Amino acid sequence: MFKKLCVTLVVLALSAQVATADVGNTNPNDIVGIFNYNEDIGNPRGYGFTMDMGVGIEPGLGNSREYLITAGGADIWGTWDQMHLAYNLVSGDVRVSAAGSWVVANDGWAKWGPVIRASTAADAVYMGTFNSYLNTKGQGQWRTETGAGTGGTGGGDPLKLGVAMKTLGGFTVMESLVDVGAGWQLAQGTNAVILAPGVMPDTVVAGIAVTSHNNNYLAQARIKDVAYESDFDLITQFPKVTNPNPGQCSDIPGFQITVMRPASNDGWGYAAAEGLFTGATPPGLLIPAFTLSETRFDPVINLRDTGDGAFGDNRSFPGIDPDWTLEFPALDPAHGDDDDNFAAQVLACVYLTEGWHVFGANSDDGTIIRVGGVEIGRTAEWKGASNVDFLFEVATTGWYDFEAIWLEGGGGANLELHEVLSTGQRILLGAQDGQGHFIGSPVYAVPEPATIALLGLGGLSLLRRKRS
Known part of the structure; x- marks a missing residue:
């Protein structure tokens, strides 16, 4: 005392x-x-x-x-x-x-x-x-x-x-x-x-x-x-990807992007956005009826309607605004407007080596990322533009299906998908150097079914099942 x-x-x-x-x-x-x-x-x-x-x-x-x-x-x-x-x-x-x-x-x-x-x-x-x-x-x-x-x-x-x-x-x-x-x-x-x-x-x-x-x-x-x-377990359990079994992939470096806009905004959120692309209607929602659907292939995912992410030099979302190269003023995908309540699905095949990797998104609003059918992470559903990283483990070297679901609810709208390299450098996922070589993980687009049908038998050589 x-x-x-x-x-x-x-x-x-x-x-x-x-x-x-x-x-x-x-x-x-x-x-x-x-x-x-x-x-x-x-x-x-x-x-x-x-x-x-x-x-x-x-x-x-x-x-x-x-x-x-x-x-x-x-x-x-x-x-x-x-x-x-x-x-x-x-x-x-x-x-x-x-x-x-x-x-x-x-x-x-x-x-x-x-x-x-x-x-x-x-x-x-x-x-x-x-x-x-x-x-x-x-x-x-x-x-x-x-x-x-x-x-x-x-x-x-x-x-x-x-x-x-x-x-x-x-x-x-x-x-x-x-x-x-x-x-x-x-x-x-x-x-x-x-x-x-x-x-x-x-x-x-x-x-x-x-x-x-x-x-x-x-x-x-x-x-x-x-x-x-020094000997302890982390509380966080990081996902492990174990299934290198991609579907059809093209010889086109990059991603397939599909944008859809719901006919109703009732209950708009992650579940409703995913329902647009799967055709499923979440319980109690009027969605998935939609008023817009457009697909495009891009070498990297660096998109905005309003606002911006970390990398700049953005393109517009497919179907939301014309490509910025055709717009006035230049370099402005929004072209003076602000589109709300739409979603994007990004599909690709990605080659990953055994071990730990970091993918992530700079997005406004939310983003969900899946690799090999495993959800490696999701941001907050409603958020401003900021980098969010997801650490995950790959069990076996090989090609994996890649999917990202993004949604916009109001205000700013941007989506960048990135990878953090072992050097610490953050790059756009799928980025290439000046000689056409991938800087990080190789990424090839997944054609939409309509594209496969249009190719016909003579064009099937453009499609392949990626193997290590």
């Missing part, structure tokens, strides 16, 4: 001194208990530090070792961070976790939580899970590019917080974790974050971060049950 009271008095004294402090603690060489390093990140106002408080300071904790972390800082958010960080340098897969509570804080958004960072730079790539003082608990946060903005969501009242990083086929998978009493699960509303090879270094910074969220004050958190693990 005496130790606990003294700790609180120290905090109050330190808080009063922050206004006169200009430089934080930038000495990373102090070993404190399990942590080999502790230092202030982002030059917060005030002096942060980590103390090893020993075992069993708080009644009922048994043999758990406690750490007292004091920190200033504006926040862990946005394009850069200010905090105090107690950490270790870790190579390979790692999961770091802890439990904790607040001793004192003067801002409701003061945060503590486990983090894994690419470096101690204030703008480093990271993932973490945080409890705030008075606001969101169990909040997953991530920055996927150096100096980029931060994403985050969460909720609930977890007993422990964790963050995990594992490498699969060169790609880095990071998860924000909470334990509400039934074991680890993903933080509320979060998904695994997939990072391209090279984004995270071979040795990362993994530890416990605290920020006061107000540089005029210091905050203090009591941290216990700190654990570092």
Whole structure:
């Protein structure tokens, strides 16, 4: 009880001194208990530090070792961070976790939580899970590019917080974790974050971060049950594609794109969009009756009506607007209008090697992607233009059927299908170099039945069943 009271008095004294402090603690060489390093990140106002408080300071904790972390800082958010960080340098897969509570804080958004960072730079790539003082608990946060903005969501009242990083086929998978009493699960509303090879270094910074969220004050958190693990399973189960058995494919590099517009918008969404292309009517919906159906073959999928994705140089959606080369003003598929409530199906044959791959979409609105009949991922149904990556495993090298379903519900409309290479480069799926060679996975179009019929017997040489 005496130790606990003294700790609180120290905090109050330190808080009063922050206004006169200009430089934080930038000495990373102090070993404190399990942590080999502790230092202030982002030059917060005030002096942060980590103390090893020993075992069993708080009644009922048994043999758990406690750490007292004091920190200033504006926040862990946005394009850069200010905090105090107690950490270790870790190579390979790692999961770091802890439990904790607040001793004192003067801002409701003061945060503590486990983090894994690419470096101690204030703008480093990271993932973490945080409890705030008075606001969101169990909040997953991530920055996927150096100096980029931060994403985050969460909720609930977890007993422990964790963050995990594992490498699969060169790609880095990071998860924000909470334990509400039934074991680890993903933080509320979060998904695994997939990072391209090279984004995270071979040795990362993994530890416990605290920020006061107000540089005029210091905050203090009591941290216990700190654990570092290298042997663990990810919560996310990634799909495995096992059936290299494509249907008819052409000798045309690229994709078959079919666009359809429903006669009714009642119940418009993923189920209704898929019903347009399968002929099935989802229960309770008037769809699949349609007012437009048009097909085109494109070497890559880089389409827009309004808005845009990441690559630029877009084409129009088949049947929605004329090709941009025939439009005025040039390079504007929308031609001044905004078409809503239509869908696209993209079909192809894709050659994949055994191992891990990343396909994805930059789309407004949602996209579903299937390879070899297996759904490798789907974005949110209604969303703005942004890159979403799907990691999947291929069991056997060979040719696989490829399908993407995309839908538009209102406002912006774009669809880009991409692949992330083992080098970390993001390219349009099916892209070729100047010599006509595929940069990534080879892709050939699947002809529509009408095209096959028009070819006749003399044209069947243009169709083939792809084999490795």
